[in-house]
Amino acid sequence: MVTLAGGVDERLARQIGFLVEIDKLKNVERMSVISDASRRENTAEHSWHLAMCALVLADRAGPEVDIGRAILMCLVHDIVEVDAGDTYIYAPDRSHKADAEAAAADRLFGLLPDELGAELRSLWEEYESHETPTGAFAYSIDRLQPMLLNAVTGGRTWTENGIRQSQVREKNQPIEAGSSDLWMLASGIIDTAVDEGVLAPD
């Protein structure tokens, strides 16, 4: 707990309480390894990397995408993992993920002043449903970034989990709805990985 001195209003105390709570995302381990393959990535640094991808690849989004909002989605999209943890995209059973994340969203966004919690929750929900152009772009970035880390680490998480080409194509197909350029890039990464024997060709 932060010991807040007198004079700090109740609203600010809630804002700071939330910001301290989400620091825990720095200890949530993902399957991806970082680019030098020295260790697994955590969700906090992953979220930063996604936001940077959205900023740098903004020209690959359609004109109807609000890049500023897509960046905010990248920042908040995995906050629910403070409680729910990360679920590997190719895990056989992902059935509990949605319920666990919804409960986490209730608790975590509920730490904030009401309208601010609602604002952050709406960003998370738009990312999760990825039905709007902006949500679809943020979602495509979240699919692409682990592929980039696989591309520079010899497909580390693909080989250690025995992932096959068809799985990667199926799970990453949503990239196409977010950006045709990024889907072409992703497809090229998959093709190269198959050529190099990193991904099993099915």
Add this chain to the structure above:
Amino acid sequence: MVTLAGGVDERLARQIGFLVEIDKLKNVERMSVISDASRRENTAEHSWHLAMCALVLADRAGPEVDIGRAILMCLVHDIVEVDAGDTYIYAPDRSHKADAEAAAADRLFGLLPDELGAELRSLWEEYESHETPTGAFAYSIDRLQPMLLNAVTGGRTWTENGIRQSQVREKNQPIEAGSSDLWMLASGIIDTAVDEGVLAPD
């Protein structure tokens, strides 16, 4: 290196090259420890935390602050540390920091297509000079966040480095220019730390 398949344009190759290069920020260690004091923070996750602070504390900025731009500054403000590393705010000799970071900015932002590199560099420079209201707010967030981590870890980095109250007041005074509310919060954290014997009272 990412092996990029045919069909990927030269511009996209430069964008991806930059995004892979800045992944190295996940291995740049800062003095701060994360909130459970289990390890030091790295610059990538620190940058995410700052961006979240700017988003959540937006109502503490003046009306002339562009919060979206402040968030972008938080994302890019330490990219130069890929080459220059982190320099502790209370380090006795910080004289080489500016030159090392300028050279790093030349190399790193130079990896990008020209106009995109210039855009990111302008964000970094506005943060560094912190002369605009938006730059001052982003700068204040970068000062505040390590104080929050000290507040929840019993002043870990203050006690291990023998930091005194006057040093903390002097180095964090720029918070006031960014947000009077956040300066009141920071002052309260300092007062509490002195009361608790965590910061030497000079």
